[in-house]
Amino acid sequence: xxxxxxxxxxxxxxxPGRYNITTDPVKLASIAFIEHRPEFHRNVKKGDFIVAGExxxxxxxxxxxxxxxxxxxxxxxxxxxxxxxxxxxxxxIGLLLVNVDTERIEEHDRLILDIENQTLINxxxxxxxxxxxxxxxxxxNREGGIIPYLQKHGxxxxxxxxxx
Amino acid sequence: xxxxDSSQTITEKIFSAHSGKRxxxxxxxxxxxxxxxxHDTTCAWALDSFYKIARKVWDKKKIFIPFDHAYPAPNVEMxxxxxxxxxxxxxxxxxxxTDGVCxxxxxxxxxxxxxxxxxxxxxxxxxxxxGALTIGVGSTDAAIAMATGKCWFKVPPTVRIExxxxxxxxxFSKDVCLNVAKKMGPAGGNxxxxxxxxxxxxxFDIPSRLSLTNMSxxxxxxxxxxxxDENTTEYLNRNNRxxxxxxxxxxxxxxxxxxxxxxxxxxxxxxLIAQPPDIDNVARVSELEKERIKLDQVFIGSxxxxxxxxxxxxxxxxxxxxxxxxxxVIVSPAxxxxxxxxxxxxxxxxxxxxxxxxxxxxxxxxxxxxxxVLADDEVCVSTSNRNFTGRMGSPKASIYLASPATxxxxxxxGFITDPRNYLS
Numbered sequence: 001x002x003x004x005x006x007x008x009x010x011x012x013x014x015x016p017g018r019y020n021i022t023t024d025p026v027k028l029a030s031i032a033f034i035e036h037r038p039e040f041h042r043n044v045k046k047g048d049f050i051v052a053g054e055x056x057x058x059x060x061x062x063x064x065x066x067x068x069x070x071x072x073x074x075x076x077x078x079x080x081x082x083x084x085x086x087x088x089x090x091x092x093i094g095l096l097l098v099n100v101d102t103e104r105i106e107e108h109d110r111l112i113l114d115i116e117n118q119t120l121i122n123x124x125x126x127x128x129x130x131x132x133x134x135x136x137x138x139x140x141n142r143e144g145g146i147i148p149y150l151q152k153h154g155x156x157x158x159x160x161x162x163x164x
Numbered sequence: 165x166x167x168x169d170s171s172q173t174i175t176e177k178i179f180s181a182h183s184g185k186r187x188x189x190x191x192x193x194x195x196x197x198x199x200x201x202x203h204d205t206t207c208a209w210a211l212d213s214f215y216k217i218a219r220k221v222w223d224k225k226k227i228f229i230p231f232d233h234a235y236p237a238p239n240v241e242m243x244x245x246x247x248x249x250x251x252x253x254x255x256x257x258x259x260x261x262t263d264g265v266c267x268x269x270x271x272x273x274x275x276x277x278x279x280x281x282x283x284x285x286x287x288x289x290x291x292x293x294x295g296a297l298t299i300g301v302g303s304t305d306a307a308i309a310m311a312t313g314k315c316w317f318k319v320p321p322t323v324r325i326e327x328x329x330x331x332x333x334x335x336f337s338k339d340v341c342l343n344v345a346k347k348m349g350p351a352g353g354n355x356x357x358x359x360x361x362x363x364x365x366x367x368f369d370i371p372s373r374l375s376l377t378n379m380s381x382x383x384x385x386x387x388x389x390x391x392x393d394e395n396t397t398e399y400l401n402r403n404n405r406x407x408x409x410x411x412x413x414x415x416x417x418x419x420x421x422x423x424x425x426x427x428x429x430x431x432x433x434x435x436l437i438a439q440p441p442d443i444d445n446v447a448r449v450s451e452l453e454k455e456r457i458k459l460d461q462v463f464i465g466s467x468x469x470x471x472x473x474x475x476x477x478x479x480x481x482x483x484x485x486x487x488x489x490x491x492x493v494i495v496s497p498a499x500x501x502x503x504x505x506x507x508x509x510x511x512x513x514x515x516x517x518x519x520x521x522x523x524x525x526x527x528x529x530x531x532x533x534x535x536x537v538l539a540d541d542e543v544c545v546s547t548s549n550r551n552f553t554g555r556m557g558s559p560k561a562s563i564y565l566a567s568p569a570t571x572x573x574x575x576x577x578g579f580i581t582d583p584r585n586y587l588s
Contacts, residue, residue, distance in 0.1 A: 008350050008351070008442065010552050012550070012552040012553070012554055012555050013552070013553065013554070016532070016554050016559075017531040017532050017533055017554075017555065018532050018533060018537070018557070020205070021205065021234075021239070021241040021242050021245060021533075022241060023208055023209055023211075023212070023245070023248075035553075035554050035559045036553070036554075036559070054351060055350055055351040055354065055384065058350055058351065058384060059286065059550065059552060060285075060286045060531075061206060061284055061285050061286040061288075061300045061301060061302050062205070062206070062209075062302070063206070063209055063302035063303045063304060064209065066302070067209075081351065081354070083351070083354060083384055084354055084355050084384060084386055085286060085300050085301065085302055088301065088302060088305065089302035089303075089304065089305075092302065092304035092305060093304060145304070146304060146308070147213045147216050147217060147304060147307075150217050150308070151216055151217060155217055155218070155311065155312055158194060158308065158312065158314060158316065159194045161192075161194075161316050162192040162194070162316070
């Protein structure tokens, strides 16, 4: 299922400040959109997509917004654009973000994200969209995030990020 | 003679100085940092990542851990986060500083012109008012920065915002911020530096500049910056910091390449207010005054607007007047220094006798974490920076953002009120 959101979905809507006082990822997943869309955390299923407009994740630097969504086990967040710190946090923790024109995607459309061929296939509407996933996003997603990457390869490999 | 194609913005100069190569917008850099900040929530989320990649921090003197978002802890969960951070800080030999809002304390004590700093807080661009690049990151980046003293960046393009004209009486830098936000929108600065220039900015003291750079976060900016000048020297020297401004040392070159240049004339600007739930939903205070919007709470505080200069304007409006009966009026001085200055000027006495609640310096009410959480259907005028749904408490509450003067005038009437009729 696709969870449709509009423009400027901010971090206070994703993980409101008052609930945002735990380091437990499972608890964080249970507060995702708790006030803005209470049915989300109850009904979200592994493999679902979040589909949004412009500037998704604007507002606070709280990484919990990205952690919370990652631990809801969604496939990816598809949006027209992302706010900077949210994008960076998602890169770092291995939550897949895809820049794509989301205008025509509906709630029950069957989407297939083909990372290998960088395409988003909307089977319901028979639309194939070319997408660009930044190389660093892809690599860190495969590595499980930047911390597992640095643990595996060493801290001095931070400079390699440029060459991904 | 500098060739046109080698001209740089201030941002490009600071990134070049911190990466050992001449860089321009779009370049990737692994930069050396002057300071890393993580506070009583974002630092807690950094600890697990930190211990996975390091045992000791890169330089304990260059790590600043303030407890400000909810201090002293209002509940067991916050107390646990702070306790975990305290263990880490003790082990690493880093003092925990509990003297007020992180960005204010950093401006008073740590940020130098030309610095490159990361802060695990979205309002980190605040420090740009002192001519530094202070960039917001998340907890994982803060963990890596604490371990290595480095952070990777793409050098951002710069939008130059030229502001000219003398501000009319009763109109302040906060109104200028809201005017800029109205035009730029919540993503107008995304991935960019907003560089503020023009005669209005030159005339602004550092606290007024800090409000502007602070609010740049609401436009998505990666950083905000004001070229240092004599006012920077004066502010730093007043805070016992050695600095002497040298003309041209930290300025954008004449032919620097800007993403775009935006002009504002503020000579006829009126007091402005951001209506819920977006920063660019801006109206004139005088227009909203006609609607008689009844208030439940007025909050004067946050990293945007609770420096002594802000309290000067509040005190001048409140002097010899009364606050609206039954209205909750909360004043949170931005730092211990500001609190002590207010105490000395007799403001704390004045505010408390008027019935205002003066809290210990901190962020609490701004993010709905403690000391002023809103109930369903309540309406608040706040001098802070975010009017998002649910930001200060119930998602059914409404938050209006305005200058300290507008907040002060509104606290007298209990309705959104234009401050120009209350100036002495």
